[in-house]
Amino acid sequence: MRHLSACEQVTAWLSDYLDEDLDTGTAAEVEKHLRVCVRCLALADSLRRTIEVCHAYEPSVKPQPLHPSARAELERAWQKTLAARPIGPNRGT
Numbered sequence: 439m440r441h442l443s444a445c446e447q448v449t450a451w452l453s454d455y456l457d458e459d460l461d462t463g464t465a466a467e468v469e470k471h472l473r474v475c476v477r478c479l480a481l482a483d484s485l486r487r488t489i490e491v492c493h494a495y496e497p498s499v500k501p502q503p504l505h506p507s508a509r510a511e512l513e514r515a516w517q518k519t520l521a522a523r524p525i526g527p528n529r530g531t
C-alpha cells in the first residue's frame with residue numbers, strides 16, 4: 439500500500455469524521471490536521487455544508503416511477519441536447 443500524505447488520509451477520513459463515525463484517536467488526528475491545514479479545513483467545511491443540505495432535504499412528495507411515455511420523451515430531449523452540443527466527447531476536433 440502506498441504511503442498516503444496527511445492530506446489524503448484526512449480527506450479519506452472526513453466524511454466519517456463529520457458523521458462522527460471515527461474513534462476518538464482518529465477524530466483527534468483529523469482535528470489536529472484541520473487546525474494546521476487550510477485546504478483540508480475548507481474541504482471539511484464544504485463537505486459539512488453538503489451533508490447538512492442532504493440531511494435537511496426531505497421531499498414532501500415521493501417521486502413516482504416515470505411513465506414509459508414520459509421516459510421516452512425525456513430520452514428524446516436528452517438525445518436532442520446531445521446532438522445540439524457543438525463539441526461532444528465523440529465529436530471533438
Ligand SMILES: [Zn+2]
Binds near residue numbers: 444448471475477
Ligand atoms: Zn491537509
